[in-house]
Amino acid sequence: MDDKKAAILSEIPRLRRYARSLLRDRDSADDLVQDCLERALMRLDNWQTGESPRRWLFTIMHHLFIDQMRKVNRRGEAAILPLEAGEAQAAPADQVETIASREIMDALQAISPDRRAALVMVAIEGFSYAEAANILGVPAGTLMSRIARGREELRGLLDDSARRRSIRIVEK
Amino acid sequence: MTRRDFSERDIHMALDGELPGEERMAYDAWLEANAEMKAKAARYTADRAALRSAFAGVLDEPVPARLRQALLGETSVKATAWRSRWWLSAAAAVVLAVGGLSGYVAGIDGIGKTDNDDDQIAEQAIAAHVIYAAEKRHAVEVPASDKDHLQTWLSNRVGLKLVAPDLASEGFELVGGRLLPAGSQGKAAMLLYEDAKGERISLFVTAESAETAKGTYMAETGGPEAVYWLDKGYACAVVGSLPPERLSAVAKSAYGQLLAGISS
Known part of the structure; x- marks a missing residue:
């Protein structure tokens, strides 16, 4: 090799x-x-x-x-909407996922591909803004707004699913 | 040292290690003095930790043989069969959200026939909405004043126990409903709703569905949007030209009630 x-x-x-x-x-x-x-x-x-x-x-x-x-x-x-926790019919069987992990993975899939890529590049892969902007081929300002919007959207989706869960508990 | 005003943008920069070191102290002080921003920073920090931990396990997985082979030049037959298919799953909009591997394989190997059921339902629902929601006097066959008959009639024709959802809390009142063709031989129920401003949305429900999917669909930019759910044995699309958040809220309420009716 x-x-x-x-x-x-x-x-x-x-x-x-x-x-x-x-x-x-x-x-x-x-x-x-x-x-x-x-x-x-x-x-x-x-x-x-x-x-x-x-x-x-x-x-x-x-x-x-x-x-x-x-x-x-x-x-x-x-576009794909996030699944509610109970609806996930076929979560990947090869990996044991906690509910929190599954929720955030589902929410991540629900945000636009451009925002998802920008956010993941910086938040998970640890690239700097300059490196990530270079890899994604966008100006630094665009990258920053994608990261900011992506984070907001992700948090909104997580808040929604938490709210749905609490509504369900109240209904019981 | 010049003082500068911080904003939400700085929360992201601080989190991503992009805030210049000399601004850190002033930033921390700003955060301390601003409870709302401090809470936001804490949530984003927690979300990042959750994201990292959700995907951390991938690094410990052994490199799959087919990837080793692809790199080292011994591509196997099996690997070739899979190659370049990953994006089809995104196209089907099924695998990512709900379908498992079995749905993925069936969608591709079944002559690709089932992989756009969801689009078809959404397209039919949008087409029906465009035609009938625009009708002032002939929008429905059976008016809301005859709701019991409407529900019984559509349930019998469509083959599902249909209960017209109560969307009053979302600001929508039932106008009535009609029967429509769905798929090649099936039937669909269309329920039309109107709000105080005359804005109309429609629910499209059919028993013609062999797959499970969920999503939003817009046939053309600026046209009405459909939020749809498909499950084995029934499918539902909510169509309207509302802002996405409102349409999504109405759709969730409608779907919840429909589902409760169908499975009651």
Whole structure:
């Protein structure tokens, strides 16, 4: 195994985490990572050895994600609403999720892909604003407003589901 | 040192480590003096911790063999079959929210026939709304004054126990209902509601549904929007041109009552 491939291999866990936060479903997320790895292999010369392949790989994967979301959206505005806790019929079986984790994962899926990507990039993946703006290909101001709106929207959704839960308890 | 005014924007910057170090003390003082912003900062901090912990386990999972193989150049047949399919699940709008792997596979391998049931329901509901909600005198076949008959008649035709939801708390009164075709052979009930300003929304309910999904759909920008739920054996869409929050609130109330009626 050459050095470049070894360096890419060590980034796979982080790529999988980012993909999982974008798509939720484990197999779909791994499909995205696989597409990313294949694209990276074709463009191996674009990456300068000596620097971490992380930003390069995240950029490739983000483009794949956004391109495909646009294709999906062209069919019509199909957004997904968050599920109420009791409605989740087929939560990924491969992972034991606490209710809190499941709620926040569902809420994350319900916010727009652009906001989701910006928020995850900074809040989970720990990129700086400058790095994240660069990877996502947007000005820093746009990135900041996506993060702010994304956080607000996420909190609103979590408040909603907490309210629904308390209403249910009162009704009993 | 120049004092500057802080705002909500600084909460995000502080949380994301983007606040310049020399501003930190002034920021903390501002937060201390501002209970609302302090509470907001605390919620966002907790949300970030929850997000991180929700996805932390992924880093400890072993790298799947198919990804190793893709990188090291030994792509297996199985991996190829899966490749480039991840976005289809997003298109189906099913897997992410509710469908499991089985729904995903059925949607793709079943000649892709079921993967846009949800869109079809939403499109039919929107089409019906566009035609009938615009009718002043002939919007409904059976008026709300004959509600008992309306419910019995539509329940018998559609094959579901239908109870017209009471949306008075959302500001909407029942106008009446009508029977419509749904899918290739099925029937749907349409219930029309109106608020004090004459704004109309419609509920579209059918027993024609083989899958489970939930979402919002807009056939064209600026047109009415549908909030829909699909479950095995029934589907419901609430259509209107309301602000998203209001439509969503009305839809949730309507759906809850419909569901209670159907399963009673």
